[in-house]
Amino acid sequence: MKLIRQVSALREALDEARLGQRTTGLVPTMGAFHEGHLSLMRRARSECDVVVVSLFVNPKQFDEPSDLEAYQRDEHRDAALARTAGVDFLFAPPVSELYPEGFATLVSVTGPGERLEGANRGPGHFAGVATIVVKLFNIVAPDVAYFGQKDAQQVAVVRRVVRDLDLPVRVAVSPTVRAADGLALSSRNVRLSIADRARATALYRALRAAEQAITAGERDPATVVAAAREQLATSGIEPEYLELVNPKTFAPARRLEGDVLAVVAASISGTRLIDNQLIRVSAGPEQSRSPARQRTTQRPVPIGAATMLAGPS
Numbered sequence: 001m002k003l004i005r006q007v008s009a010l011r012e013a014l015d016e017a018r019l020g021q022r023t024t025g026l027v028p029t030m031g032a033f034h035e036g037h038l039s040l041m042r043r044a045r046s047e048c049d050v051v052v053v054s055l056f057v058n059p060k061q062f063d064e065p066s067d068l069e070a071y072q073r074d075e076h077r078d079a080a081l082a083r084t085a086g087v088d089f090l091f092a093p094p095v096s097e098l099y100p101e102g103f104a105t106l107v108s109v110t111g112p113g114e115r116l117e118g119a120n121r122g123p124g125h126f127a128g129v130a131t132i133v134v135k136l137f138n139i140v141a142p143d144v145a146y147f148g149q150k151d152a153q154q155v156a157v158v159r160r161v162v163r164d165l166d167l168p169v170r171v172a173v174s175p176t177v178r179a180a181d182g183l184a185l186s187s188r189n190v191r192l193s194i195a196d197r198a199r200a201t202a203l204y205r206a207l208r209a210a211e212q213a214i215t216a217g218e219r220d221p222a223t224v225v226a227a228a229r230e231q232l233a234t235s236g237i238e239p240e241y242l243e244l245v246n247p248k249t250f251a252p253a254r255r256l257e258g259d260v261l262a263v264v265a266a267s268i269s270g271t272r273l274i275d276n277q278l279i280r281v282s283a284g285p286e287q288s289r290s291p292a293r294q295r296t297t298q299r300p301v302p303i304g305a306a307t308m309l310a311g312p313s
């Protein structure tokens with residue numbers, strides 16, 4: 001594995017590595033690797049000839065300077081993990097390489113970037129994400145870019161940018177990797193105390209409660225959300241948001257049909273966590289004929305089974 005810090009050096013190395021029309025996979029990251037990141041790298045390794053991982057804590061997507069400051073950084077450890085995952089190039093540039101003096105361009109995304117994370121983390125968040133992703137796509141020119149379902153709204157934003165700007169890249173989305181107790185892996189989890197780490201599993205339980213309510217036949221979004229909220233309340237957690245949304249537009253799901261995404265964000269003793277679960281709402285063969293029998297005609301969908309359905313990968 002080669003560690004590269006300059007755009008020009010990466011382009012040169014890739015020109016050489018790709019000779020003979022080899023495919024390139026890119027995994028954009030901010031480091032502090034865990035199994036979630038490694039699952040994306042391993043998938044890229046198994047699907048592409050050349051694998052590039054970018055490691056860049058992107059200041060433009062942090063509206064909160066203290067959040068940027070607190071971001072965990074350990075390049076040495078990350079490089080060792082990337083090597084074991086079979087990565088060819090680790091691109092870890094300094095901020096000045098990607099945002100030189102006078103940098104003045106931002107890719108702004110309305111639509112799927114406006115609500116929830118866009119509103120709660122600040123208007124600069126998804127513009128920062130979109131800007132760095134477009135830059136990385138231009139620098140690496142990947143055939144496939146790999147993202148995690150864990151950041152579902154980021155996926156929706158990236159898909160929209162790729163479509164709107166006709167970027168020649170396929171977006172592949174991998175399922176959320178979870179701890180045994182269901183907590184989605186996140187670089188922020190290490191900031192949780194033992195007690196808060198236990199409380200944090202309520203986010204997963206809330207998503208499961210939403211899924212279970214829907215698979216049991218509930219079709220009123222407010223009732224489903226109330227069932228999910230109850231799980232958070234028992235752990236004393238007040239969510240920043242807890243909603244059912246359309247997985248592509250992130251607009252509130254007013255009717256439960258097709259695929260809906262349950263999304264949650266909450267701060268636990270100052271550590272902000274997000275999670276989501278894609279839920280396939282089965283119409284049930286008899287639902288249209290007999291609403292009264294709706295509850296008995298739903299087939300349960302195990303959690304995670306629909307994770308890959310957010311869009312074509």
Ligand code: AMP
Binds near residue numbers: 029030037146175186
């Ligand atoms: P980050 O370093 O947090 O920007 O994440 C880099 C990539 O890893 C993003 O595409 C994330 O969605 C993905 N990722 C983060 N956590 C997980 C997880 N628990 N499971 C799967 N992918 C993840």
